[in-house]
Amino acid sequence: GDSVTQMEGPVTLSEEAFLTINCTYTATGYPSLFWYVQYPGEGLQLLLKATKADDKGSNKGFEATYRKETTSFHLEKGSVQVSDSAVYFCALVFKAAVNKLTFGGGTRVLVKP
Amino acid sequence: KAGVTQTPRYLIKTRGQQVTLSCSPISGHRSVSWYQQTPGQGLQFLFEYFSETQRNKGNFPGRFSGRQFSNSRSEMNVSTLELGDSALYLCASSLLGEPYNEQFFGPGTRLTVL
Numbered sequence: 001g002d003s004v005t006q007m008e009g010p011v012t013l014s015e016e017a018f019l020t021i022n023c024t025y026t027a028t029g030y031p032s033l034f035w036y037v038q039y040p041g042e043g044l045q046l047l048l049k050a051t052k053a054d055d056k057g058s059n060k061g062f063e064a065t066y067r068k069e070t071t072s073f074h075l076e077k078g079s080v081q082v083s084d085s086a087v088y089f090c091a092l093v094f095k096a097a098v099n100k101l102t103f104g105g106g107t108r109v110l111v112k113p
Numbered sequence: 114k115a116g117v118t119q120t121p122r123y124l125i126k127t128r129g130q131q132v133t134l135s136c137s138p139i140s141g142h143r144s145v146s147w148y149q150q151t152p153g154q155g156l157q158f159l160f161e162y163f164s165e166t167q168r169n170k171g172n173f174p175g176r177f178s179g180r181q182f183s184n185s186r187s188e189m190n191v192s193t194l195e196l197g198d199s200a201l202y203l204c205a206s207s208l209l210g211e212p213y214n215e216q217f218f219g220p221g222t223r224l225t226v227l
Contacts (some may be wrong), residue, residue, distance in 0.1 A: 036218075043117070043203055043218030089156065099146045099207055099216055100169045103156035 002027040006090050006104035013080055013111050021075040021107045023064075023090035031092035033057075033066055033073040034101070038087045047075075047088070080111045115139065117206050117219035125225045131192040134222045138185050138206030144168075145187040146216060147179060150201040159202075162187055191224075199226045 007022040025031070032051040036044040048057030053068035062077045073090060090104040118137045126132050138145050146169075147159040158171040162181035179189040185206070191198055201223050205216040 041220070043220045044205075045218070046215050049215075091156075099144055099161050099163075099205070100158050100171070101146075101148075101156075101216070102158070103148075105155045 002031070002092060002094070002102050004090050004092055004102055004104035006088075006107050008105070009087075009108035011107060011109045013109070015082055015111055015113050016079045017111075019075070019077045019080045019084070019109065021088055021090075021109070023073045023075065023104055025071050025073065025090075025092050027071075027092060027094070029094060030068065031094050033064070034091045034093070035062070035064055035073070035075050036089040036091060036103075038089065038106070040086070044089065080109075082111050082113055085109060085111045117204055117217050119202075119204050119219040119222050121222060122220065123223050123225075125227065126194050127227050128194055128196060130194050131190065132194060132224060133188055133190045134202055134204075134224070136187045136189075136204030136206075136219060138187070138204075139208075139217055142206035142208050142217070143185050144207045144209065144216075145181055145185065146205045146207075147187070147189050148203045148205065149173075150203060150221070151199070156203070159189065194226045196226050198224065200224060 003026045034049045035047040037047045048059040050057040050066035056065045064075045087106045091101045120135045144163045146161040161169040165181045176192045181187045201221040203221045205218045207216045
């Protein structure tokens with residue numbers, strides 16, 4: 001079946017450091033890919049998305065590129081802030097399944113001042 | 114515009130009981146999805162409702178059920194609770210049933226089964 005694999009956390013960084021969270025997927029076909037973020041005590045928020053190969057999603061300084069060849073969608077940010085501390089989830093969805101998201105296990109990021 | 118609301122926010126039940134969780138989507142949203150979040154299994158899709166019809170279902174036992182009302186509000190029910198049902202249950206709504214529509218998540222209901 002379809003699956004998403006993320007690097008395990010926690011990832012601990014200093015403010016202004018570079019962040020990368022790896023995400024790879026296994027799927028039959030070409031899904032749409034998403035990154036969601038969950039702040040403490042809150043639900044998930046969509047961070048960015050890409051719907052086809054080579055698309056780059058970006059938001060709030062975060063970027064991820066849909067790489068069909070490597071079935072990857074790695075999240076990057078050039079300079080993190082303390083407020084970026086959260087759990088990040090990579091997810092995929094197929095057009096046929098509409099709103100049925102398949103999530104990775106999540107990566108906790110802690111940014112220290 | 115009000116976000117997705119879920120009630121109650123916290124719930125404690127004992128094994129064998131049943132529980133009903135409620136989700137009110139963003140006004141105008143017709144699709145409601147439910148997810149279970151646990152430390153061991155992560156986020157798993159339960160089911161999705163669109164215009165009062167279940168459109169997708171995840172791999173959960175029949176003890177987990179749901180429904181959607183004509184005003185798009187949704188409820189999920191878990192019967193004969195087990196310890197393993199302890200989890201954060203998240204509801205998400207989206208405007209239409211079309212692909213790639215952003216899903217807006219509520220804060221969740223944290224269920225503890227003793």
